[in-house]
Amino acid sequence: MTAFFKLLKEGNKPSLLAAAVNAFLGIIKGIAFFFTGNVAMFAEMMHSLGDAANQLFVFIGSALSKKAPTKQFPTGFGRIVNLVCLFAVIIVAILSYETIKEGWHHFIHPSGESKGVLIALGVLMVGIILEGTVLAKASVEVLHEAGQPKAGLASILKAFAYLNRAKPATKLVFMEDLVATGGNILAFLAIIIAYLTGWGRIEGLVSMIIGCMMFYVVGKVFLDNARGVIGETDQEMLNHIAHIVMDNPNIKDIVRLEVIKEGEYLHVEVVAEADAHLSLAFLDDVRDHLTEIIASQKSVSKVTILFDEDDGQTTWTHIGEKPEQ
Structure with missing residues (x-):
């Protein structure tokens, strides 16, 4: 057990930070959904909980991949992180489906005006700030792993050019938090538009868009890590x-x-x-x-x-x- 905890210290730190942030956001978004009934908030709750579970698995996998080679496994355990990422995206895929399904149901059968608009907007603003902070830290980590200097506020844009040179866990955190930050912004705008115009279907539409964004991450991460499990040439x-x-x-x-x-x-x-x-x-x-x-x-x-x-x-x-x- 002591050796296991020593390995955890070597785990991918951005993944652990992202898991903690998303778990917190998932809880407060769930509370906000309970009081407001807002379907866009439901989509963001599912998104945050899925990311939290995903990134926790990735943190553990990245730590276990540091285990030294043994006689039985002379090439080491490096590909464990790829296997864990493949398992983790299954969770996100299930939550993506549920998010799209709920969004479609709300789009076809709007439930009327949502309550607690200020609560929902406040929670989403917290999400934008926290997810944006994690995204910025992941961007800096991508640049560090690629041997590039930080670029201040431009680090997020610069990180796109070097994403393929980042470690699998760091790449996954960057992509998930990029989608998460975008999802928070979309949900925030959808609630404002629905409140000002009375067009409640936009919340269902945005929920489906967020679900599709989650599916994009699933596909991208799956393909990247499937190549890693097989053994890809750099x-x-x-x-x-x-x-x-x-x-x-x-x-x-x-x-x-x-x-x-x-x-x-x-x-x-x-x-x-x-x-x-x-x-x-x-x-x-x-x-x-x-x-x-x-x-x-x-x-x-x-x-x-x-x-x-x-x-x-x-x-x-x-x-x-x-x-x-």
Whole structure:
């Protein structure tokens, strides 16, 4: 049990913060829905509770993925975070369906004027502020994981360009809180419009829109993590590491190079060709040098390098332009 709690300390902090914030918002939105009967508030309650459960699972999964490799599982537990994300989106998918169904029912059969408009607007304003804060923190974390500096208020917009380089848990938090913040704003506007115009159907319409936004996150997260579970190549790092290997004057060719995502980390395996006249002791020094350089690259946790004698033919032809350092 002590080891488990030690692992939890290594979990993705933005996920834990987002889970706590969404749990709090889910509770107060549920209370507001009970007193107002507002269907847009119902949609936001379901959204917040779904995100809270989702992000809590992701936090636990990200922590368990840090567990050290064992004899039975020599490649480690990095892909656990992908498996947990796949499980978590099932919860969001169910809540998305319920949100759309309830929104459709209200759109077809409006229940009349909602009560407690000020209560609903106040709760949603709290949601906008808290979700926006978590989104801003997730944006900063995305930039940090991509090796980019913070950009103040522009961090959210800048984070979109580097989202694919973020860890799975951080990416999920960013996307969910982006949709959550947008959902709060839409629900806020829907309640104002319904109050001023008397068109109550807009609350049902917005509820369906929020449900569809949730389904988009489900689809995106599912596809990203399904690739992670199978074992996806990091093409950008593959190109970068190929340049590192080929820049060594003792390497004549690359027979095979694999850079596989293992959750938040990368495992690298290289089979390279070298001059047959080089001694084993010299090649061992070359391997140590390359291993040290490759292991120092961002997110690389395991490096395996094997040598074969040069056959005089060029096998590796996949190197593109050298990436910026």
